[in-house]
Amino acid sequence: MFLKFKKEVTEVLEDSLNELxxxxxxxxxxxxxxxxxxxxxxxFSISSILGEDPSVVGEKIVAKIDLGELKYISDVKFKEPxxxxxxxxxxxxxxxxxxxxxxxxxxxxxxxxDEKIILEHTSANPTGPLHIGxxxxxxxxxxxxxxxxxxxxxxxxxxxxxxxxxxxxxLLLGVRKFGLQKSGKGDHEIGELYKRSNNFVDDxxxxxxxxxxxxxxxxxxxxxxxxDSIVNYxxxxxxxxxxxxxxxxxxxxxxxxxVEENRLSEVIDSLEPNLEESDGSLQLNFQDMDKELVLKxxxxxxxxxxxxxxxxxxxxxxxxxxxxxxxxxxxxSKQLVKALELMDIDSPEIIIFEFVSLPEGGMSKRKGQFIxxxxxxxxxxxxxxxxxxxxxxxxxxxxxxxxxxxVARGAIRYDFIKVAxxxxxxxxIKKAVDLNEQGAPFIQYSFARATSILxxxxxxxxxxxxxxxxxxxxxxxxxxLISKMPSELKKAAEKKRPHYFAEYVFxxxxxxxxxxxxxxxxxxxxxxxxKARLLLVRAFKLVMEEAIxxxxxxxxxxx
RNA sequence: GGGCCCGUAGCCUAGUCUGGACAAGGCGACAGCCUUCGGAGCUGUAGAUCGGGGGUUCAAAUCCCUCCGGGUCCGCCA
Numbered sequence: 001m002f003l004k005f006k007k008e009v010t011e012v013l014e015d016s017l018n019e020l021x022x023x024x025x026x027x028x029x030x031x032x033x034x035x036x037x038x039x040x041x042x043x044f045s046i047s048s049i050l051g052e053d054p055s056v057v058g059e060k061i062v063a064k065i066d067l068g069e070l071k072y073i074s075d076v077k078f079k080e081p082x083x084x085x086x087x088x089x090x091x092x093x094x095x096x097x098x099x100x101x102x103x104x105x106x107x108x109x110x111x112x113x114d115e116k117i118i119l120e121h122t123s124a125n126p127t128g129p130l131h132i133g134x135x136x137x138x139x140x141x142x143x144x145x146x147x148x149x150x151x152x153x154x155x156x157x158x159x160x161x162x163x164x165x166x167x168x169x170x171l172l173l174g175v176r177k178f179g180l181q182k183s184g185k186g187d188h189e190i191g192e193l194y195k196r197s198n199n200f201v202d203d204x205x206x207x208x209x210x211x212x213x214x215x216x217x218x219x220x221x222x223x224x225x226x227x228d229s230i231v232n233y234x235x236x237x238x239x240x241x242x243x244x245x246x247x248x249x250x251x252x253x254x255x256x257x258x259v260e261e262n263r264l265s266e267v268i269d270s271l272e273p274n275l276e277e278s279d280g281s282l283q284l285n286f287q288d289m290d291k292e293l294v295l296k297x298x299x300x301x302x303x304x305x306x307x308x309x310x311x312x313x314x315x316x317x318x319x320x321x322x323x324x325x326x327x328x329x330x331x332x333s334k335q336l337v338k339a340l341e342l343m344d345i346d347s348p349e350i351i352i353f354e355f356v357s358l359p360e361g362g363m364s365k366r367k368g369q370f371i372x373x374x375x376x377x378x379x380x381x382x383x384x385x386x387x388x389x390x391x392x393x394x395x396x397x398x399x400x401x402x403x404x405x406x407v408a409r410g411a412i413r414y415d416f417i418k419v420a421x422x423x424x425x426x427x428x429i430k431k432a433v434d435l436n437e438q439g440a441p442f443i444q445y446s447f448a449r450a451t452s453i454l455x456x457x458x459x460x461x462x463x464x465x466x467x468x469x470x471x472x473x474x475x476x477x478x479x480x481l482i483s484k485m486p487s488e489l490k491k492a493a494e495k496k497r498p499h500y501f502a503e504y505v506f507x508x509x510x511x512x513x514x515x516x517x518x519x520x521x522x523x524x525x526x527x528x529x530x531k532a533r534l535l536l537v538r539a540f541k542l543v544m545e546e547a548i549x550x551x552x553x554x555x556x557x558x559x
Numbered sequence: 560g561g562g563c564c565c566g567u568a569g570c571c572u573a574g575u576c577u578g579g580a581c582a583a584g585g586c587g588a589c590a591g592c593c594u595u596c597g598g599a600g601c602u603g604u605a606g607a608u609c610g611g612g613g614g615u616u617c618a619a620a621u622c623c624c625u626c627c628g629g630g631u632c633c634g635c636c637a
Contacts, residue, residue: 026577028577028579030577030579032579032580033583035580039579039580041578041579041580041618044579044617044618047617048617054617079580080580081579081580081617081618082579082580082617082618083579083580123637125637162637165636165637166636166637167636167637278635279635280635281635282635283635291562291633294634294635295635296635297635298635299635301635303634303635303636303637304636304637305637308637326631327563327564327630327631327632328631328632328637329632329637330562330563330564330631330632331562331563331632331633332632332637334563352563352564354564354565354630354631355630355631357630362630362631387599388599391597391599407599418572418573419571419572419573420572420573422564422565423564423565423572424564424565424629424630424631426571428570428571431570431571431586434586435599436585436586436599437571437585437586438585438599439585441599442585442599442600444599445597445599445600446600448597448599449596449597449600452596452597453596453597456596457596495576499572499573500573503572503573503574503584506584506585507584510584513600513601514601516596516597516600516601517592517600517601517602518601520595520596521595521596522595522596523595523596537596558597559597559599
């Protein structure tokens, strides 16, 4: 609905430019808060071309617009010193309610894009539990996948499991030395063991580690089986953690796949002219970058980069690629893109997110210094349970746990997703656990309130006339914001910025709370008003539920 | 040292890509709001040299230059 309004504004402005015989690319359309529904700063930019005052140009444009021919624009006004303000048609806005009620999916989903996106995210090494840095990656990736799906793309999410390499050889050695208890959660046990192994190894173990890596490369079945059971043990734990936050991957791709299927030599071949041997190792040189990329060690074994190139080559056959990577991969990702270009493979789009650090400094799996995702979830869940127990004492244990679980999941997801990926996060566990600081419970509460109103009402039959009584300011504001859901979704999808959408959902909840306070629904002045307001609440509920689901948590009917 | 990223009220963040109308929220502080639908809510007040300086522009948090803080990368690690 808002998109149609915007389209009409665009057309009107383009027509005006045609009449003035001007060719300007940027129509200067913006969404000013509270001033107008849409505005254009066109008078400023074309006044210098025409040599006239912005107000003269602006008035001229406005005067030529024929409101009678327009469906979604109800009014146009020039405003000093050079703005053209557009106002949306309120009748159309009210009609939108019926569109939502009849076909909510159609209202909220954008048209099919006929493009498949392979979105790789999380991809943490199976050397321990996920920490809150990995969580940022996983949540950006998972939320973006949900946004892109609703925006009409076909999305396949992948976890690239780095089950080879030096750190895995070291881990294998550690397991041989210390053994596995197989008692608790695999990722946490492996994490402890990995830390212990790092502390334990010295130069005398170097030979063993190299030998294990050689066996990986040769495809030694015994060693690979041994390794595989360790990797799976750890990864089961990781997946369990992810599922606690509603994160799942469509595919898990093991790095070893590309060694076993002998895909590495193809990559080497296609890069041949740019390769160079150096002390027995194999390097890729770039003309426009002075940092080379090592593909093979001098003992002939492959390094991560080579296997990753094979992975991307394979991925690219399935669709266009989107990778979520931490800021430490910035340089590497540039090299990756350049290498793929040399291989004549499409470049992946790469979203870089900055680090999550603790007040005492950076996190390290090797040193065992981090806050695990499980620890965070446990703590927030406990805080949520205490909160729910205090507020809803009459409810039973099972219900409280269920609600605490969904509130905690929302709180964590929203907390991570609301901030722009490029911002570094200094993680404050106290704030993360304080539900008053969190946006998600606020959002969920607005939904529960809407549900409560509807539960206490009987909508009865619907006719189209009653809706016209919906003309108070709060209702109109709420309607306008609801109408923007598809365009907000589109923006977040196009820019690949989940936090844009998170911001919108918060505003929507906030707007509903204002409506709730000021506009009585069940006690409305007359039957028509009551019905109209109930319809609005119902439309809000449908849109909000979808919005919350896009953010990857649950909308509780009561909490 | 070089590259990249960040710096917006006491604290956390949006806005920076695409320059426009009073810099927008949340937490905390202070003052209010339950004879109406759930107070995990709402209203109001105080609080901002948009890191500093220069430049471009009719217009700069936003673009350019420079300096200062902080982070990160510059592995035959992943």
